[in-house]
Amino acid sequence: MSDTTHKLTVKDLKSDQEARWCPGCGDHAVMNAIQRALIELDIPKENFVFVSGIGCSSRFPYYMDTYGFHGIHGRASAIASGVKIANPELSVWQITGDGDALAIGGNHFIHTIRRNVDINIILFNNQIYGLTKGQYSPTSYKGFVTKTSPYGTVEEPFHPGELVIGAQGKFFARTIDSNVKLSTEIYIQAGKHKGTSVVEVLQNCVIYNDKIYSYLTDKDEKENRQLILHHNEPMIFGKDSDKGIILKDNKLKVVKIGENEITKDDLLVHNAKEINPGIHLMLANMQYPDYPVALGIIRNVDGETYDYDVNHQMEEIRAKSDINCIDDLLNSGNTWEL
Amino acid sequence: MNKKTEVVERDEMVIRFSGDSGDGMQLTGTLFSNTAALFGNYMSTFPDYPSEIRAPSGTVGGVSGFQVHVGHSEVKTPGDLADVLVSMNPAALKANAKWVKQGGVIILDVDNFDEKGIKKAGYDSNPIGKEFLDSFIVVEAPITSLTKEALKDIELDRKSILRTKNMFALGMVYWLFGKSLDYTENFFKEKFRKKPMVIEANRKVLKAGYYYAETIEALCPYNVSRAKIEKGIYRNINGNNAIAWGVLAAAEKAGLNVYVGSYPITPATGILEDVALRRDLGAITFQAEDEIAGICTTIGASFAGKLGVTTTSGPGLALKSEAIGLAVITELPIVIINVQRGGPSTGLPTKTEQADLWQVLYGRHGECPVVVIAASTPSNCFKYAFEAAKIALEHMTPVILMSDGFLANGTEPWRIPKMADYPDIKPPIVKEGRKDWQPYARDVERLARTWALPGTRGLEHRIGGLEKDALNGNVSHDPENHEKMIKIRDEKVERVVNYIPDLEVEGDEENDLLVVGWGGTYGHLITAVNELREEGKKVSLAHFNYIRPLPKNTGDVFRKFKKIVVCELNLGQFANYLRMKYQEFKFNQYNKIQGLPFTVIELKKNINKILEDK
Secondary structure, three states: OOOOOOOOOOHHHEOOOOOOOOOOOHHHHHHHHHHHHHOOOOOOHHHEEEEEOOOOHHHHHHHEOOEEEEOOOOOHHHHHHHHHHHOOOOEEEEEEEHHHHHHHOHHHHHHHHHHOOOEEEEEEEOOEEOOOOOEEOOOOOOOOOEOOEOOOOOOOOOOHHHHHHHOOOOEEEEEEOOOHHHHHHHHHHHHHOOOOEEEEEEOOEOOOEOOOOHHHHOOOOHHHHEEEEOOOOEOEEOOOOOEEEEEEOOEEEEEEOOHHHOOHHHOOEOOOOOOOOHHHHHHHOOOOOOOOEEEEEEEEOOOOOHHHHHHHHHHHHHHHOOOOOHHHHHOOOOOEEO | OOOOOOOEEOOEEEEEEEEEOOOOHHHHHHHHHHHHHHHOOEEEEEEEOOOOOOOOOOOHHHEEEEEEEEEOOOOOOOOOOEEEEEEOOHHHHHHHHHHEEEEEEEEEEHHHOOHHHHHHOOOOOOOOOOHHHOOOEEEEEOHHHHHHHHOOOOOOOHHHHHHOHHHHHHHHHHHHOOOOOHHHHHHHHHHOOOOHHHHHHHHHHHHHHHHHHHHOOOOOOEEOOOOOOOOOEEEEEEHHHHHHHHHHHHHHHHOOOEEEEEOOOOOOHHHHHHHHOHHHHOOEEEEOOOHHHHHHHHHHHHHOOOEEEEEEOHHHHHHHHHHHHHHHHHOOOEEEEEEEOEOOOOOEOOOOOOOOHHHHHHOOOOOOOOEEEEOOOOOHHHHHHHHHHHHHHHHOOOEEEEEEHHHHHOEEEEEOOOHHHOOOOOOOEOOOOOOOOOOOOEOOOOOOEOEOOOOOOOOOOEEEOOOEOOOOOOEOOOHHHHHHHHHHHHHHHHHHHHHOOOOOEEOOOOEEEEEEEEHHHHHHHHHHHHHHHHOOOOEEEEEEOEEEOOOOOHHHHHHOEEEEEEEEOOOOHHHHHHHHHOOOOOEEEEEOOOOOOOOHHHHHHHHHHHHHOO
């Protein structure tokens, strides 16, 4: 039960273990934003559970003074699903990376989303394997040179948003590690969403993939290259708020307000609650330089959750069954007396 | 109409039903065995079916069989050879003739012994009348045509009519054994409540078969009279069903709910199915996307306070290995059930074997000890599933329970226990408000750590796959701490020995030869040993249910015998395990690895050989 006399603070959430990520690693900022978000959720500390797999980001649970489970590579979605289904009262957060969730754990990732288990998956995407010291990941762009691809990769990357929506995902958001304010807002919404929430964090690895997102964080250009989505608001971006997105010939198109008689009213208005995922998919797939990269909550629709349904089904069946204990069970059906 | 034939009294008899995998032989066998059990016979069954759901019809590969052993005296195996074989087609005869006793009865559906059927079975010409059948009483029954005849006034399609022909065969066997048709008729009444035509058709055909058997000259009836069975309420149970109920019973005694995370795999699937029915007892089943998710969700559910169970067979256990390591290092109480089948790889999925023992004991990276238990009869799967869960919960360790295809599908009557006679289970769950609590502090007797469930205020802590500090559970790379933790986890499993019963010897405690077995071979081994003892041989049996740790008195038991022979359905895995643990003894071996249970005949022959060896 919640201790109503004490409001949770960020300090309450820090464990006695010192975070051992590299200085300058984006993970520090992500943890900061998550802690800020948690204290806004009005959930008692003992109900938070952080579950992770393997990788740099997966050390996260050790640094939180909540319940935590550092699992094995790729399996965090499965462990987190088990925790949530066992006790739906808990607020379960999965910390995972691009390798953990999309390579070795790809199967669990898509099935957890399909089932809509009410957990929050924070996917740290740095397009590199950091903990093993620099090999390409399933999100590395084609041609990326690493220790295991000295001549460049010859495979196309996954786009996490596309996978999430393809697996019938109901909540997908994207943020960038350095934008703590935006991230905090997103984590709050992810925490409130009932069902699997996936937040892709574009995260910088200072050692093995530094500046992979600098095109997006560049001080002078970031407004021109990021589209921050807000539900019910038109899709405007650019330093002078003079650019926007329209739908033309079934495709998204970047336009300049004022050119070709385009006005603000012509722009698409973001509807994260739209059940049809068509526009959400197009937004999630926008790539620089043809498009700005979409940040914010791209998709946020309601749906039934596995953990609620299975426990609800149990209550319904319990209420009408004649079998209330093991003795009832053993003596049910075909028996005879000798 | 009644012919005057004498009823032959028999102490026990074995009946084998065989036909195409679509002929309903499993149902026929089940109905017969339930009828016999209800009458008050001892009974043991063995289904033997191909891995294809419907292999090409009429071929030997598609033959499905079901053997039932009924007795006035106690029967502990489904029997080696059949007294009566029913073969619905030539392929069924070809696959099963070798399993019939000399002088036994073979009932054939001659309608299927046409040129096509004979060819499909791989016979050069019609086997009926051939020399190899001379030593049997062959009953050539036109089962298909008499079934059609019996239903000529019933408005049913041809396919549905042909589907009832197994009831004709069953009717014949009921007459042969003087059994009542009531149970079977009631079964159809229940099952096809909304299809009165189907009920009527099955009833008619069953009776037609019964009267047909009464009419023909070839058969004389047998009687296996009621057994003297301990008073009580009974039911039939197979090993999978018993395991499902055993873990549910353990959860009740522990005040917890069951969570089963599994991926369907033959022959373990029935456990998942049986628990899935029990939402009314608070059980959650999760059909995972793969074996790994099966165990990993189970570990998560266990962390959150459920009795976590995952069920599988050999190939699936291999996939779970890494996660078992996670459960070992996090010291969570999960139960892993391995229903063994023929391996390696896909192997013989529907057949039985005991060749996963080393995988269960050693098939993981690092020093990774778990408790290993093996059930030994279909019905004691209940007791050992209960026991596996009890040890897991009270000692905070993963436990692997071994079953096999023979136990999983075999049925026997089971005297229903009362839960009041089972002990309470006391998992070391920590309550809110406990001062100075440490996640890896242990009780001094068992070395079990405590279990703090998420949601409990003030006990927030982290666990995981990295090595733990021996007290607070924080990540530790300290060399001495690692060695200490390795030893603690090992010692914790070894100390379970203080909580398990001693090894029992059946027969004299001091003797010429000790037959040693483990797991699902018990019925065959005890039958062979008892028969040898009746013949004056100085043989005893020690059968193991606790594999790791082994019972404390194991060495003392071995010491009192001149010779030891370890019998198992593999190349000698348990024998080698014993050699490692007890180097002072010589272990002879008898092994079989054909995907089949032992037969009592071959066991006696080989045990005799070892007795005679100088």
